[in-house]
Amino acid sequence: MNTISRTSLLWLSASMLVSSAAVASGSLNIYSARQEALIAPALDAYAKKYRVTVNLVTGDADTLLSRLKLEGEASPADVFITVDAGRLYRAKEAGVLQPFETNTLDEVVPDHLHDREHYWYGLSQRARVIFYNPKKVNQADLSTYEDLADTKWKGQICVRSSSNIYNQSLVASMIEANGEEATLSWLQGFVKNFSRPPFGGDTDLLNAVSAGVCNITLANTYYYGRLGQSDDAADRKVYEQVKLFWPNQQEGERGAHVNVSGIGMTASAKNKRNVRRLVEFLTDHESQQWYADINNEYPVVEGIAPPKSLQPFGEFKADTISLSALGENNRLAVELMDKAGWK
Numbered sequence: 001m002n003t004i005s006r007t008s009l010l011w012l013s014a015s016m017l018v019s020s021a022a023v024a025s026g027s028l029n030i031y032s033a034r035q036e037a038l039i040a041p042a043l044d045a046y047a048k049k050y051r052v053t054v055n056l057v058t059g060d061a062d063t064l065l066s067r068l069k070l071e072g073e074a075s076p077a078d079v080f081i082t083v084d085a086g087r088l089y090r091a092k093e094a095g096v097l098q099p100f101e102t103n104t105l106d107e108v109v110p111d112h113l114h115d116r117e118h119y120w121y122g123l124s125q126r127a128r129v130i131f132y133n134p135k136k137v138n139q140a141d142l143s144t145y146e147d148l149a150d151t152k153w154k155g156q157i158c159v160r161s162s163s164n165i166y167n168q169s170l171v172a173s174m175i176e177a178n179g180e181e182a183t184l185s186w187l188q189g190f191v192k193n194f195s196r197p198p199f200g201g202d203t204d205l206l207n208a209v210s211a212g213v214c215n216i217t218l219a220n221t222y223y224y225g226r227l228g229q230s231d232d233a234a235d236r237k238v239y240e241q242v243k244l245f246w247p248n249q250q251e252g253e254r255g256a257h258v259n260v261s262g263i264g265m266t267a268s269a270k271n272k273r274n275v276r277r278l279v280e281f282l283t284d285h286e287s288q289q290w291y292a293d294i295n296n297e298y299p300v301v302e303g304i305a306p307p308k309s310l311q312p313f314g315e316f317k318a319d320t321i322s323l324s325a326l327g328e329n330n331r332l333a334v335e336l337m338d339k340a341g342w343k
């Protein structure tokens with residue numbers, strides 16, 4: 001029995017969603033910026049376990065957030081799922097989320113991986129780290145994010161645009177760790193080391209490092225893990241030719257920058273009990289393992305092994321600053337990136 005109804009954002013009006021969700025046994029309406037395949041099987045399992053009708057609307061993160069804002073109190077959505085703490089913060093600031101707690105959530109999701117005021121919780125973790133071409137770069141010369149501003153890397157680094165939330169969140173974490181002034185001067189040195197103007201997405205950049213277009217880039221771990229798992233030999237070749245380096249791992253250093261995919265209860269939620277049960281379900285042992293596996297991400301719950309695709313990367317020390325800070329520092333991060341000329 002298929003208890004979950006799915007639809008693409010493009011086709012569905014809010015009123016259709018409401019009517020299809022009007023089932024006596026209880027329902028739950030989800031707006032998800034995660035692709036259907038990366039979330040739907042877990043929602044299916046939840047729907048069956050609790051006999052809840054789940055309606056899933058998937059779409060682009062910014063489009064879904066705009067829609068939530070537009071719909072306001074009339075929104076049929078109970079839950080918003082998206083990636084990056086910076087985006088979750090935007091949703092909180094926009095007033096489309098409300099705080100919630102359960103008996104278990106605070107215990108199983110580490111403090112730094114949920115909103116300080118419980119507006120959202122991380123569901124999976126990714127690290128944004130250094131990738132390099134070992135034919136061009138001696139691993140022993142790599143050390144920290146901060147070191148990427150050193151003149152020894154002149155003309156060797158390529159990155160994606162500063163409009164991308166992942167880079168904004170990384171810079172926000174550096175503001176938290178090092179302060180505004182140090183971060184601006186880091187950015188100025190870092191930008192000077194670019195081999196060309198920012199371009200592409202993380203996968204394009206990993207390809208560029210593999211092809212020798214540049215020697216070093218920053219990317220999220222799941223993109224690299226995905227290349228290693230690909231059916232396409234060309235992807236696996238990129239995976240072989242590019243190496244991952246965990247930055248800021250030495251004693252006294254803060255660790256690699258991590259971020260989350262996460263979930264929040266909408267301000268308009270009508271099915272609050274079902275929302276709480278869903279978030280507890282998604283943070284139980286089995287769901288965490290499945291969700292991390294299918295997304296090539298790290299679980300947020302401690303004591304669960306990372307998926308096989310990430311195990312070759314080994315263990316690492318993660319920065320444990322509160323991810324709330326990534327949102328709080330976002331505006332300043334964008335301003336400093338702009339000032340430093342990161343296009």
Ligand code: FE
Binds near residue numbers: 220
């Ligand atoms: Fe991504």
